[in-house]
Amino acid sequence: PVTVHRKDYQPYPYDIPEVALAFDLAPDATEVRCTMQVQRKPGASADAALVLDGEDLELVSVGVNGAALPADSYRLSEHSLALYGLPSSATVEIVSRCKPSANSTLMGLYVSGGNFFTQCEAEGFRRITWFADRPDVMSRYRVTLRAQPEYPVLLSNGNLLATRQLPDGRNEVEWEDPFPKPCYLFALVAGKLTHRETTVKTASGRDVLLQVYSDPGSESKTEWALDSLVRALRWDESRFGLELDLDRFMIVAVHDFNMGAMENKGLNIFNAAYVLADADTATDANYEGIESVIGHEYFHNWTGNRVTCRDWFQLSLKEGLTVFRDQEFSADMMADGMDAAAAASARAVKRIDDVVALRAAQFPEDAGPMAHPIRPESYQEIGNFYTATVYEKGAEVIRMQHTLLGEEGFRAGMDEYFRRHDGQAVTCDDFVAAMESVYVRQHPDRDLSVFRRWYRQAGTPRVNVKLDHDPAARRCTVTLTQECPPVGVERKAGAGYVKAPFHIPFAVGLLDRDGRALPLRHAGAVQDTALLELTQQSQQWVFEDIAERPVPSLLRDFSAPVIVDYGWTNEELALLSAHDSNPFARWEAGQEFATRQILALAEARQAGKTLHAEAAFIETWRALLTDPALDAAYRARALALPSEKTLAERMQQVDPPALAVARDFLRAELGRQLAAEFRQAFDDNQTPGEYSPAPVPAGKRALKNLALSHLMAACELDAPRLAEQQYEKAGNMTDSMAALSALVNFGQGEYPQKALAAFYDKWRDNALVVDKWFALQAAARSTTVQTARELMQHPAFTLRNPNRARSLIFQFCLNNARGMHHPDGTGYAFWAEQVLALDALNPEIAARLARALDNWSRFVPALRTPMQAALQQVRAHAGLSRNVQEIVSKALE
Numbered sequence: 001p002v003t004v005h006r007k008d009y010q011p012y013p014y015d016i017p018e019v020a021l022a023f024d025l026a027p028d029a030t031e032v033r034c035t036m037q038v039q040r041k042p043g044a045s046a047d048a049a050l051v052l053d054g055e056d057l058e059l060v061s062v063g064v065n066g067a068a069l070p071a072d073s074y075r076l077s078e079h080s081l082a083l084y085g086l087p088s089s090a091t092v093e094i095v096s097r098c099k100p101s102a103n104s105t106l107m108g109l110y111v112s113g114g115n116f117f118t119q120c121e122a123e124g125f126r127r128i129t130w131f132a133d134r135p136d137v138m139s140r141y142r143v144t145l146r147a148q149p150e151y152p153v154l155l156s157n158g159n160l161l162a163t164r165q166l167p168d169g170r171n172e173v174e175w176e177d178p179f180p181k182p183c184y185l186f187a188l189v190a191g192k193l194t195h196r197e198t199t200v201k202t203a204s205g206r207d208v209l210l211q212v213y214s215d216p217g218s219e220s221k222t223e224w225a226l227d228s229l230v231r232a233l234r235w236d237e238s239r240f241g242l243e244l245d246l247d248r249f250m251i252v253a254v255h256d257f258n259m260g261a262m263e264n265k266g267l268n269i270f271n272a273a274y275v276l277a278d279a280d281t282a283t284d285a286n287y288e289g290i291e292s293v294i295g296h297e298y299f300h301n302w303t304g305n306r307v308t309c310r311d312w313f314q315l316s317l318k319e320g321l322t323v324f325r326d327q328e329f330s331a332d333m334m335a336d337g338m339d340a341a342a343a344a345s346a347r348a349v350k351r352i353d354d355v356v357a358l359r360a361a362q363f364p365e366d367a368g369p370m371a372h373p374i375r376p377e378s379y380q381e382i383g384n385f386y387t388a389t390v391y392e393k394g395a396e397v398i399r400m401q402h403t404l405l406g407e408e409g410f411r412a413g414m415d416e417y418f419r420r421h422d423g424q425a426v427t428c429d430d431f432v433a434a435m436e437s438v439y440v441r442q443h444p445d446r447d448l449s450v451f452r453r454w455y456r457q458a459g460t461p462r463v464n465v466k467l468d469h470d471p472a473a474r475r476c477t478v479t480l481t482q483e484c485p486p487v488g489v490e491r492k493a494g495a496g497y498v499k500a501p502f503h504i505p506f507a508v509g510l511l512d513r514d515g516r517a518l519p520l521r522h523a524g525a526v527q528d529t530a531l532l533e534l535t536q537q538s539q540q541w542v543f544e545d546i547a548e549r550p551v552p553s554l555l556r557d558f559s560a561p562v563i564v565d566y567g568w569t570n571e572e573l574a575l576l577s578a579h580d581s582n583p584f585a586r587w588e589a590g591q592e593f594a595t596r597q598i599l600a601l602a603e604a605r606q607a608g609k610t611l612h613a614e615a616a617f618i619e620t621w622r623a624l625l626t627d628p629a630l631d632a633a634y635r636a637r638a639l640a641l642p643s644e645k646t647l648a649e650r651m652q653q654v655d656p657p658a659l660a661v662a663r664d665f666l667r668a669e670l671g672r673q674l675a676a677e678f679r680q681a682f683d684d685n686q687t688p689g690e691y692s693p694a695p696v697p698a699g700k701r702a703l704k705n706l707a708l709s710h711l712m713a714a715c716e717l718d719a720p721r722l723a724e725q726q727y728e729k730a731g732n733m734t735d736s737m738a739a740l741s742a743l744v745n746f747g748q749g750e751y752p753q754k755a756l757a758a759f760y761d762k763w764r765d766n767a768l769v770v771d772k773w774f775a776l777q778a779a780a781r782s783t784t785v786q787t788a789r790e791l792m793q794h795p796a797f798t799l800r801n802p803n804r805a806r807s808l809i810f811q812f813c814l815n816n817a818r819g820m821h822h823p824d825g826t827g828y829a830f831w832a833e834q835v836l837a838l839d840a841l842n843p844e845i846a847a848r849l850a851r852a853l854d855n856w857s858r859f860v861p862a863l864r865t866p867m868q869a870a871l872q873q874v875r876a877h878a879g880l881s882r883n884v885q886e887i888v889s890k891a892l893e
């Protein structure tokens with residue numbers, strides 16, 4: 001396989017300002033006529049060939065300026081078409097055919113549920129027609145779609161110009177997108193669809209039409225999506241001054257889709273899971289996810305589409321920035337209409353959720369064989385680099401710039417970015433340069449040169465904190481020291497490779513022994529929180545007027561994506577957990593305490609000792625559970641035990657079954673010792689009446705259902721009866737799934753299996769609910785490889801639908817520690833089988849699953865050996881896709 005390097009970037013020798021595409025759509029043979037205006041760039045060599053990408057296409061004809069091209073003027077190879085001897089400016093016309101019905105990769109043009117859809121990012125357009133499939137070639141598109149009347153809705157990017165009926169009975173429509181775009185933003189949709197729409201006025205007073213398309217019959221499930229779109233549009237106007245630039249903006253839901261959604265210009269295509277919702281079928285998490293993904297794709301219209309990426313190494317330019325924007329959007333929506341204290345708590349809840357996700361997915365990635373900087377230096381398959389690092393760590397790197405510049409400064413930097421680059425394909429450096437232009441105005445003695453290292457160095461820095469207190473001088477000295485050894489590809493560079501220090505904004509507070517915030521004099525102000533900017537390997541800060549040794553509250557709001565290394569005592573953690581005025585750090589202290597408990601329990605388990613939870617920990621949890629000043633949503637986060645994935649990062653040798661037992665023990669022990677308090681929380685947080693996905697009732701449900709799971713795990717009081725009652729009376733999917741999950745995981749007798757069967761019968765026609773049904777079982781505590789295989793035999797199971805594959809196979813392999821990591825190795829053999837089966841259908845999805853064994857070398861020896869064997873088995877398979885090959889070969893290197 002070929003490795004592509006960032007340093008090898010070359011501009012394309014031609015401009016392609018105009019493209020006309022005409023489609024004769026038919027499932028088994030779609031003909032595409034692509035007519036492009038090409039102009040050799042001023043500096044390019046006169047004999048530079050026009051090299052176009054193509055994949056799985058049948059060439060019908062190629063012509064230049066209206067004449068067929070003689071055979072010696074072009075060369076067709078497996079993945080490209082090169083045209084030679086072109087005049088400096090020419091009209092090139094290529095006719096080709098593809099077969100959408102046979103396309104199981106879901107890249108390019110494909111059929112789902114009898115309708116046509118496209119997915120082009122990153123390199124899918126080349127499966128539609130021969131073209132310069134790279135983001136720095138930007139063209140204006142005019143698209144003609146022709147199809148039989150059984151495809152009445154015909155959509156593409158931009159504005160609708162004309163619609164007519166052809167003499168042969170087919171329909172024809174023409175679309176035009178006025179904004180030049182790279183081909184990865186092209187989209188078409190054709191088929192039978194219903195839609196919901198509304199018209200809104202933009203800030204500058206233009207009327208724009210917003211539409212959400214979905215399967216006939218699903219009209220009642222698109223209200224939340226359309227409302228979310230309106231909120232996103234308003235938010236981008238008010239927070240960033242960015243308006244919708246088209247007269248029309250469409251979202252289309254599709255059931256077969258490789259990821260969450262796609263920001264095609266004016267025609268977003270969405271996984272139905274991120275569009276369809278009603279109280280009966282969608283959970284609170286689904287509602288939140290829909291709002292956030294709709295925001296994300298909408299925000300791409302500026303950060304991604306108007307300003308796009310020069311090459312795919314710059315992916316985080318649009319993804320990190322847009323994730324940061326969607327996170328802020330969600331936080332603002334959650335805090336909307338609340339008083340200051342409630343809003344701070346709501347924002348902390350969002351921050352906690354984002355950090356939990358980062359630690360569970362990105363930290364392990366950054367410590368494993370696929371570790372890469374947010375702007376990778378090389379790849380074999382770009383589809384493998386839509387990673388937690390590029391997205392979520394990328395968003396953290398943007399957030400740090402926001403922290404360093406402040407809200408106003410960041411906004412000024414964004415304005416400058418658009419002033420400089422609107423309509424261009426640019427690099428991450430261009431973004432930082434725009435931000436830096438503001439930063440240096442704020443601080444004439446500083447710049448972002450050290451900060452830029454976040455873009456080229458991988459790994460999670462570890463920041464060691466040393467706190468010295470001098471009682472005589474009433475002075476406290478904080479020493480920060482950072483360390484980040486080479487990871488992933490950096491290690492191959494050899495012993496000579498030296499990483500330089502990062503620029504780390506590190507927010508700290510100090511508490512006295514009664515938990516009161518100490519005022520800190522720092523950077524010309526007196527505040528509870530000081531933002532320390534660590535730019536060297538080690539630096540010191542002095543705080544005066546501190547009478548006794550304080551308790552430090554570190555990395556408040558998670559001000560940088562780093563690991564903090566500080567030896568708090570358990571008493572100090574309990575104090576922070578009860579008093580820290582920073583809600584994020586307060587949560588963190590409890591998590592650290594719980595982590596220590598579970599790791600100690602896992603060790604005891606490995607040593608065959610009896611398990612025992614410390615009273616001080618239980619009391620800390622009791623205090624959180626019963627603190628009337630904390631709202632339910634926050635308490636649900638504060639009381640949630642750290643995930644097995646996060647805990648695994650803290651083990652020298654990862655032992656998932658031991659962790660699972662330890663975590664389960666603590667959950668049950670908390671349920672036993674705090675039974676009365678959990679029962680109270682269960683009763684106090686019922687949400688009768690009409691369902692609303694708003695943060696306050698959703699927070700109550702989260703706390704109530706957490707309480708239920710503890711009571712069930714402990715088999716306390718009449719927990720099973722509570723769960724059964726909740727299941728039978730639930731007025732929404734959140735409560736019904738929570739009860740069913742508690743029953744399936746911790747219940748006894750026949751009820752759970754009967755409930756599962758009834759649940760399926762009730763929802764068998766709703767694909768998204770059936771996915772939940774598979775997922776719940778795949779991750780259940782008692783599910784073994786054997787159970788997973790039986791579930792695969794269910795008539796509703798298919799590997800071809802990514803949501804279904806994710807709900808069963810991925811849930812089992814990624815979220816079922818006991819089943820997947822059984823010491824007999826059968827989980828790994830199952831994984832290998834499924835990776836190969838998926839690879840034959842859909843390499844992008846297969847490669848995602850392949851990553852489940854990334855960190856095999858850090859597991860206990862008994863698991864490491866069969867994991868390695870499974871990886872080797874996959875690697876040895878003939879005909880692996882480039883996608884899977886890259887993952888397994890890097891894992892084994």
Ligand code: B3K
Pocket residue numbers: 121122259261262263296297300319383386844
């Ligand atoms: N930009 C798309 C991701 C496309 C991934 C293709 N392998 C969705 C998003 O980030 O908004």
Ligand code: ZN
Pocket residue numbers: 296300318319322
């Ligand atoms: Zn995105």
